[in-house]
Amino acid sequence: MNRRSKPTKGESTSPNKKVNDLAPFREKSAEEFLTTNQGLRINDDQNSLKAGERGPSLLEDFLLREKITHFDHERIPERIVHARGEAAHGHFQVYESMAPYTKAKFLQDPTVKTPVFVRFSTVVGSRGSSDLARDVRGFAVKFYTEQGNYDLVGNNIPVFFIQDAVKFPDLVHAVKPEPHNEMPQAASAHDTFWDFISLMPESMHMIMWVMSDRAIPRSLRMMEGFGVHTFRLINAEGKSCFVKFHWKPMLGVHSVVWDEAQKISGKDPDFHRRDLWEAIENGDFPEWELGVQIVEEKDEHKFDFDLLDATKLIPEELVPVRRIGKMTLNRNPDNFFAETEQVAFNPGHVVPGIDLTNDPLLQGRLFSYTDTQLIRLGGPNSHEIPINRPVCPVHNTQRDGHMRQTINTGRVSYEPNSLGGNCPMQAKADMAGFVSHAQRMDGSKVRARSEKFFDHFSQAALFYQSQSEPEKAHLVNALRFELGKVEVAAIQERMIGMLAHVDRTLASRVAQGLGLAVPNKIEGPLNLSIPADGNAKEFQPKPVSKPVQPSAALSMANTIKDGIKTRKIAILAADGFDAAAFSAMKKALEAAGAQAKVVAPRLGQLKSSEGTEVKIDFSLLTASSVLFDAVYIPGGDSSVKALTANSDAVQFIGEAYKHCKAIAASGAAREFVNASCLEDDGVITGPDAEQGKIATAFIKAIAQHRYWNREMKDRAQ
Ligand code: HEM
Numbered sequence: 260m261n262r263r264s265k266p267t268k269g270e271s272t273s274p275n276k277k278v279n280d281l282a283p284f285r286e287k288s289a290e291e292f293l294t295t296n297q298g299l300r301i302n303d304d305q306n307s308l309k310a311g312e313r314g315p316s317l318l319e320d321f322l323l324r325e326k327i328t329h330f331d332h333e334r335i336p337e338r339i340v341h342a343r344g345e346a347a348h349g350h351f352q353v354y355e356s357m358a359p360y361t362k363a364k365f366l367q368d369p370t371v372k373t374p375v376f377v378r379f380s381t382v383v384g385s386r387g388s389s390d391l392a393r394d395v396r397g398f399a400v401k402f403y404t405e406q407g408n409y410d411l412v413g414n415n416i417p418v419f420f421i422q423d424a425v426k427f428p429d430l431v432h433a434v435k436p437e438p439h440n441e442m443p444q445a446a447s448a449h450d451t452f453w454d455f456i457s458l459m460p461e462s463m464h465m466i467m468w469v470m471s472d473r474a475i476p477r478s479l480r481m482m483e484g485f486g487v488h489t490f491r492l493i494n495a496e497g498k499s500c501f502v503k504f505h506w507k508p509m510l511g512v513h514s515v516v517w518d519e520a521q522k523i524s525g526k527d528p529d530f531h532r533r534d535l536w537e538a539i540e541n542g543d544f545p546e547w548e549l550g551v552q553i554v555e556e557k558d559e560h561k562f563d564f565d566l567l568d569a570t571k572l573i574p575e576e577l578v579p580v581r582r583i584g585k586m587t588l589n590r591n592p593d594n595f596f597a598e599t600e601q602v603a604f605n606p607g608h609v610v611p612g613i614d615l616t617n618d619p620l621l622q623g624r625l626f627s628y629t630d631t632q633l634i635r636l637g638g639p640n641s642h643e644i645p646i647n648r649p650v651c652p653v654h655n656t657q658r659d660g661h662m663r664q665t666i667n668t669g670r671v672s673y674e675p676n677s678l679g680g681n682c683p684m685q686a687k688a689d690m691a692g693f694v695s696h697a698q699r700m701d702g703s704k705v706r707a708r709s710e711k712f713f714d715h716f717s718q719a720a721l722f723y724q725s726q727s728e729p730e731k732a733h734l735v736n737a738l739r740f741e742l743g744k745v746e747v748a749a750i751q752e753r754m755i756g757m758l759a760h761v762d763r764t765l766a767s768r769v770a771q772g773l774g775l776a777v778p779n780k781i782e783g784p785l786n787l788s789i790p791a792d793g794n795a796k797e798f799q800p801k802p803v804s805k806p807v808q809p810s811a812a813l814s815m816a817n818t819i820k821d822g823i824k825t826r827k828i829a830i831l832a833a834d835g836f837d838a839a840a841f842s843a844m845k846k847a848l849e850a851a852g853a854q855a856k857v858v859a860p861r862l863g864q865l866k867s868s869e870g871t872e873v874k875i876d877f878s879l880l881t882a883s884s885v886l887f888d889a890v891y892i893p894g895g896d897s898s899v900k901a902l903t904a905n906s907d908a909v910q911f912i913g914e915a916y917k918h919c920k921a922i923a924a925s926g927a928a929r930e931f932v933n934a935s936c937l938e939d940d941g942v943i944t945g946p947d948a949e950q951g952k953i954a955t956a957f958i959k960a961i962a963q964h965r966y967w968n969r970e971m972k973d974r975a976q
Pocket of ligand 1: 413486
């Protein structure tokens with residue numbers, strides 16, 4: 260027997276240095292004997308050692324004890340936030356050298372592919388919660404550069420709820436399930452969250468984003484990412500500029516609707532995880548462009564807001580986003596726990612050429628991540644876990660601790676030393692030694708924020724007013740839903756008051772849905788601040804003082820809608836379907852890069868009217884329209900008759916229509932569709948003879964993503 264294991268995918272042949280780096284740690288059991296952790300071959304893994312066939316188990320049974328003990332310790336604490344996530348390997352390539360701005364080596368050479376590991380996550384829910392919760396998505400990228408690991412630990416929303424890290428535990432306590440009954444799971448629609456928010460005017464900009472459809476993405480592959488904070492870039496001459504990082508998805512930014520999100524949570528709670536996994540397995544590698552907004556140091560104070568305030572963004576109209584490179588994810592992890600669960604990000608993992616700012620939220624994060632990983636990953640050596648190791652050498656005088664893997668040789672574990680030739684030695688800046696930017700500091704030691712931080716509503720108003728009408732309606736409904744779940748009326752009223760500061764129409768639309776009136780004055784206390792003289796003063800936030808200039812980049816209505824690549828289309832059919840229409844449509848959809856899946860009343864093979872057969876991908880029991888982007892029904896009398904009599908099929912079409920999706924039908928199926936759908940944009944029907952025309956129109960319709968005008972027709976606002 261060949262005792263050597265076969266190489267796994269990507270191993271030794273992969274151009275990705277990190278993928279190769281993981282190779283020695285991959286275990287493959289094919290053609291191997293079962294052993295203990297000590298390598299002892301096991302002869303019987305069915306029975307514990309007993310005193311007689313019917314006797315008690317013996318303490319001596321080290322095989323049983325080893326197996327059960329390991330099992331008993333298989334779980335580690337889940338992340339305190341962002342517990343649910345999924346990840347993938349890939350690489351990043353810069354388009355052209357960024358040397359004028361940064362000396363970071365991975366941003367110099369367009370021919371270099373830097374390995375990355377990217378973990379997406381929800382924030383609030385536990386590890387087993389649904390992907391489709393209304394929530395912020397984490398977008399954490401670990402670049403394995405030749406100068407060490409650089410982590411860009413961002414979100415899919417460019418701003419944050421709070422300005423200072425000292426409020427983070429309060430925010431998280433408020434939004435997590437309530438402490439007395441651990442409800443609700445993975446949801447912000449409850450009293451403690453809105454109680455906190457209604458007392459925190461600085462959260463209002465973020466609330467606009469989280470109540471928008473950005474918080475229910477169609478796919479992780481179709482959402483933006485943001486570094487959120489202002490960072491610094493430093494070039495070889497030591498010149499610094501400010502930078503905001505963006506990830507722009509090549510597939511555009513798309514979302515589902517809230518009713519759909521709730522249904523997906525039941526039908527497939529792994530919807531995003533599955534979508535990412537399948538896309539990579541199918542070779543449809545997700546891609547994002549890295550964008551930067553660069554602000555020269557001299558311009559630091561030219562904005563109405565403070566660059567150090569994480570509740571503000573820089574409108575793209577003021578500073579355009581320059582796309583500087585592309586990230587491609589092309590390999591799923593081999594093992595969820597070893598890679599996705601054990602990966603440890605930290606915004607403080609930087610490389611020469613990238614530096615931090617005094618943003619008080621960022622400053623707190625710099626402490627928090629390593630600190631929490633000490634308990635989550637069990638000690639100070641989590642950087643030695645394969646997924647966390649840099650691809651460049653690590654040498655220092657740190658030693659020992661739980662689960663230490665490195666065998667440091669020699670007597671020297673201190674510096675300076677003469678016994679080891681004073682090695683490992685410090686690196687000068689021109690040898691890629693990290694030098695913190697020498698920012699001049701002058702200030703009193705105070706617990707305070709700069710005045711510009713207190714303009715809490717202008718950018719909230721900017722976001723709301725930049726939305727299209729359907730987006731505004733979704734935002735209003737999200738607030739009605741969330742506040743509708745709040746039991747204490749005073750919290751609802753305080754929130755309406757707060758919304759009135761953002762936009763009076765928004766407040767009154769939400770109030771109408773709750774059966775409330777817009778109050779004249781916000782109920783305090785708001786941002787209770789204690790000035791240096793010790794007298795408590797109630798801070799009243801500044802109203803929006805200038806007319807808002809809407810920003811097109813903030814509305815998803817303006818995203819790319821130029822194709823249907825990777826979209827999942829249901830072909831709904833029963834026995835007796837029209838084979839020619841079916842094949843023509845399937846071919847056209849697949850040629851356009853979509854996935855066409857056959858959904859039928861049962862599983863197995865489906866027979867066409869001509870007797871040919873096709874494989875059924877899903878039965879109506881195992882699929883639902885909410886799991887697809889669009890639906891097509893081919894003609895064929897008996898197929899259409901069977902579907903018309905099937906309430907699940909009728910519901911399938913009805914829901915696709917309600918969720919504003921493209922629907923197409925040909926031949927006899929036209930009547931079936933017309934019975935469930937009003938004649939409308941995005942509903943394409945025609946005779947079998949016009950199959951080519953129908954397919955072209957259908958593909959164009961799917962690319963539009965959704966037909967919101969259907970909602971607007973029956974929406975009484
Ligand atoms: C702009 C604001 C913030 C962003 C964009 C952000 C983003 C993220 C992301 C993406 C993760 C998941 C990392 C992963 O996939 O493993 C994460 C985890 C975490 N964040 Fe933040 N976060 C923010 C603010 C904060 C603040 C202010 C704190 C604390 C002061 C904090 C503490 C944590 C902790 C403790 C974890 C869990 C880390 C782990 O267990 O490995 N975050 N954050």
